[in-house]
Every structure is written in C-alpha cells, then in structure tokens.
Amino acid sequence: MMFGRTTVKIRMGLISVSLIMGILASGCSNGLKFQEDASAVSDKLSESFGTSSASPALEQSQPAEADTEEKDDWMSADNAEGKSLSELEAKGFVLLGKQVFEQNVEKKQDDNQQLVYGYFPLEDRWQQQFYLVNAADLVLSSLPASFASGFDLKNMESVSFRDVNYDGANDIIIIGNYTDVAEEGNKSDPVKLVSVYFEDNGKYIELAWYDDLMNRSVSDINIDRVEKKAASIYNQIVQKEQNDTDAEAIIGRLAELISRETLLETGDINFIAPYDSVRMFSEDAYSYELHLIYEVSKCIAKKTEQIASDPVGLAAKVKQYDELIGELVGTMSRFYYLETGKGTIWRTIGAYTTFDRQIAIHHYALASKDHAGGEESLKLSGLIENGKQLREDMLDFQKQALADKDDSIMLTNEEIDEISELVEQLDASMDIFVKLAENDNSVGVLIDFMNRTIDTKLSEM
Numbered sequence: 001m002m003f004g005r006t007t008v009k010i011r012m013g014l015i016s017v018s019l020i021m022g023i024l025a026s027g028c029s030n031g032l033k034f035q036e037d038a039s040a041v042s043d044k045l046s047e048s049f050g051t052s053s054a055s056p057a058l059e060q061s062q063p064a065e066a067d068t069e070e071k072d073d074w075m076s077a078d079n080a081e082g083k084s085l086s087e088l089e090a091k092g093f094v095l096l097g098k099q100v101f102e103q104n105v106e107k108k109q110d111d112n113q114q115l116v117y118g119y120f121p122l123e124d125r126w127q128q129q130f131y132l133v134n135a136a137d138l139v140l141s142s143l144p145a146s147f148a149s150g151f152d153l154k155n156m157e158s159v160s161f162r163d164v165n166y167d168g169a170n171d172i173i174i175i176g177n178y179t180d181v182a183e184e185g186n187k188s189d190p191v192k193l194v195s196v197y198f199e200d201n202g203k204y205i206e207l208a209w210y211d212d213l214m215n216r217s218v219s220d221i222n223i224d225r226v227e228k229k230a231a232s233i234y235n236q237i238v239q240k241e242q243n244d245t246d247a248e249a250i251i252g253r254l255a256e257l258i259s260r261e262t263l264l265e266t267g268d269i270n271f272i273a274p275y276d277s278v279r280m281f282s283e284d285a286y287s288y289e290l291h292l293i294y295e296v297s298k299c300i301a302k303k304t305e306q307i308a309s310d311p312v313g314l315a316a317k318v319k320q321y322d323e324l325i326g327e328l329v330g331t332m333s334r335f336y337y338l339e340t341g342k343g344t345i346w347r348t349i350g351a352y353t354t355f356d357r358q359i360a361i362h363h364y365a366l367a368s369k370d371h372a373g374g375e376e377s378l379k380l381s382g383l384i385e386n387g388k389q390l391r392e393d394m395l396d397f398q399k400q401a402l403a404d405k406d407d408s409i410m411l412t413n414e415e416i417d418e419i420s421e422l423v424e425q426l427d428a429s430m431d432i433f434v435k436l437a438e439n440d441n442s443v444g445v446l447i448d449f450m451n452r453t454i455d456t457k458l459s460e461m
Contacts, residue, residue, distance in 0.1 A: 097116075
C-alpha cells in the first residue's frame with residue numbers, strides 16, 4: 001500500500017460550480033399530464049434491449065471506454081445544444097417519449113418546445129436523460145442529473161412550470177414513477193419522485209439537497225403538494241413575513257435545511273451546491289458562498305455534539321480531536337499558502353476543508369458509539385510517513401527561499417522565518433495526535449481526513 005505524499009490538483013469545478021445552459025419560455029401555470037403509458041415505455045425498451053424491464057438491463061453489453069466519454073460529452077448542455085434527436089439516437093440515446101408544452105405568448109417564441117426523455121448508455125449503467133427540444137427536434141438544453149436519476153424511470157406522470165423560489169423565473173417540476181433494483185436483481189415497486197430544475201437567466205440548476213428534501217417530506221407527490229412544500233421551504237429560508245430578510249440570517253436558515261441526514265451520511269460537498277444554493281435564495285452568491293459552507297459546518301458540529309453526549313468521555317475526546325486537527329490543518333494551510341504564492345484561493349479551500357473536517361469528526365463520533373474500527377495501525381503509520389515528508393518539504397522550501405537570488409518565491413524575511421515556527425507546530429501537533437490515535441479503534445476516519453489534507457497542494461490550475 002502506498003502512503004507517499006502526492007501532489008493533487010484542486011478542481012476549480014468544485015469551487016465555482018458550473019451551470020448547465022438552457023433556453024425555456026413557458027407560461028404554464030398548471031401541471032401538464034404525460035399520456036405515456038407504462039406498458040408502452042416497457043415495450044419500447046424491449047424493442048431496443050430485448051428485455052421487458054422498464055429500463056435497460058445492466059448486464060447488456062456496455063460501450064467501450066472511449067465511446068462512453070464521447071456520450072458523456074454529448075449529454076452536456078454545451079455539446080448537446082443544437083444537435084438533432086436523430087444524431088443523439090445514433091449515439092445510443094433511447095427515446096421513450098416527449099411532451100409539447102403550451103407557449104407563453106408574451107415571450108413570443110417561434111417554436112413550441114418539448115421535453116424529451118429517455119436513456120443514454122454509459123460504461124456501467126443506463127443514464128436517464130431529459131432534453132428540451134424545439135419543433136424541429138433540435139436540442140435547446142440538457143437538464144442535469146437529479147435525485148431521481150439514480151433510479152429507473154418507469155413512466156412520466158406530470159410536468160409543470162412554477163416559480164418555486166419566487167424570483168420571477170419559471171422553474172421546471174418533473175414527476176415520474178421510478179423503480180429500484182434490489183441486490184438479487186428484482187425490481188422494487190414503483191415510487192413517485194420529483195425533480196425540480198431552477199431557471200436562472202436561461203440556465204437550469206438542480207439542487208441535490210432540495211430534491212432530497214422534497215422527496216423525503218412530501219407524501220403522495222403531485223404538483224400542488226410540491227408547490228406548497230416549495231412555498232414552505234422558501235418561507236422558512238427567507239421569512240419575509242417576519243421581516244427577517246438579513247442576508248446572513250437567510251444563509252444560516254438555509255444551512256439548517258441543507259444539514260440533513262443525507263449530507264451527514266455522504267459528506268458530499270456537491271450535495272450543498274453552495275454557489276447555486278445561495279444564488280437561488282439570496283441576491284449575493286459571491287459574498288456568501290463560503291459563508292454557507294461555514295454555516296453548514298457549524299450545523300454539523302452541533303449535531304456531532306448531540307451524538308457525543310453519550311457515552312461519558314466521548315464529548316471530551318471529540319472536542320480534543322477537533323481542536324487538535326484544526327491546529328494541524330491551520331499549520332498545513334498556512335504553509336501551502338506561502339508555498340503557492342499566497343493566492344486568495346486558499347480562503348475557499350479553507351472553507352471546504354473545514355466542512356470536510358466536521359464531516360470526519362461526525363463520522364468519528366458515530367464510529368466511537370458503535371465501537372467500529374478497521375486497520376487503524378496501518379493507516380496511522382502511513383500518516384506518520386506523510387507527516388515526515390511534509391516536514392521535509394517545508395524545510396526544503398525554506399532553504400530554497402533563503403537561497404533564492406531573484407526573489408521569484410516572493411516571500412518576506414518574516415514569512416521565511418515563519419516556516420520554522422510552522423515546522424515546530426507540525427511536530428508538536430502530530431506527536432499529540434499520534435499518541436491519542438494509537439489506542440483508538442475508531443480513529444481511521446480522522447486519519448483518512450488528515451492524509452487527504454496533507455495531500456492537498458495547489459500545484460496546478
């Protein structure tokens with residue numbers, strides 16, 4: 001097993017979330033029912049894949065890796081836009097149905113728009129895909145994956161254009177019946193799921209936490225119930241009636257809604273979609289994107305405190321680990337900041353690392369309560385080696401900075417001297433962490449976090 005320190009690239013796509021482009025104009029105020037019959041969908045798939053399943057069977061032959069990458073490109077909004085349905089079908093897209101929508105005469109669109117739905121073959125599964133097309137069957141937009149995309153579409157039920165976040169734009173609500181595949185390969189009973197796509201200046205955004213909240217809290221899903229829940233979510237966040245529209249207060253309430261069981265289980269920052277979430281419910285996404293991440297981290301810390309209240313002693317241990325890891329992360333981040341030219345990007349990385357740390361602490365608390373553990377001793381030895389390598393890198397960089405004749409590193413004498421202090425802080429904090437972790441059977445998740453943090457280096461953009 002390799003534990004050597006590596007240099008990894010921070011993907012800007014995780015920090016500045018890219019948006020799926022789209023063009024839609026509609027004045028529909030009522031849900032439009034799909035007439036697609038479930039048996040007709042099943043028959044169409046049977047023709048294409050030789051199975052009576054409501055979705056293509058995974059055991060069918062899969063496309064080659066190069067073909068898969070090409071299909072992924074075609075599904076993106078930028079690459080699919082302007083393509084015809086026949087071109088998509090030539091690439092493997094299986095058309096299940098389409099629905100023409102009533103036009104909003106005020107927007108004076110030349111062509112009626114249709115929602116096209118079907119499947120696209122990927123390397124290991126068949127991906128549900130929605131396209132918006134015009135009357136000439138040319139793609140206007142590709143809708144992003146949603147909460148429901150992980151299930152097999154059985155049939156579409158309804159679609160509606162409603163302004164669910166009260167910004168004056170028509171958002172898309174899609175309701176369909178889906179099935180899941182059990183471990184033994186049997187289909188589950190159909191379940192009704194909703195996907196909501198937020199429209200913003202011709203772009204379509206899916207918020208994972210929003211769809212998760214909708215599908216877990218709305219019973220017997222239909223358009224009216226979804227609209228009522230959307231109003232409830234909006235009022236809970238914005239609270240205009242209570243005159244509590246302060247931006248920071250809005251972000252705090254948004255963070256509480258997002259910090260649900262699904263986020264705690266997965267620890268996936270994409271579930272938050274910080275930039276898009278703030279923009280959909282606040283006017284200043286750039287100022288408050290990082291604030292939302294920090295607020296979510298605070299919510300997670302509070303939930304961890306509740307979990308750690310029992311058994312006796314766990315709360316103190318969780319607090320000690322949290323403070324110690326915070327010091328270690330601060331030391332590493334400061335060095336990386338100096339090493340990489342003191343870029344402002346580290347403020348963003350700091351917010352994301354804080355979130356990751358709170359998720360790790362939360363999972364540690366859960367593992368401690370359940371007395372869960374793994375190969376902690378092996379993981380700890382790897383962390384020790386990574387820590388030693390980081391220490392050497394810090395000293396080597398300091399020597400390079402001292403010997404630099406043309407000031408290419410751009411550090412002040414005080415900053416060069418500071419590296420010595422950072423090395424001392426690293427040594428002290430790492431020694432304490434190792435002593436704490438040596439006899440802790442549940443510490444693996446914290447060691448994993450520490451190794452990821454050591455491995456985070458902004459060497460290329």
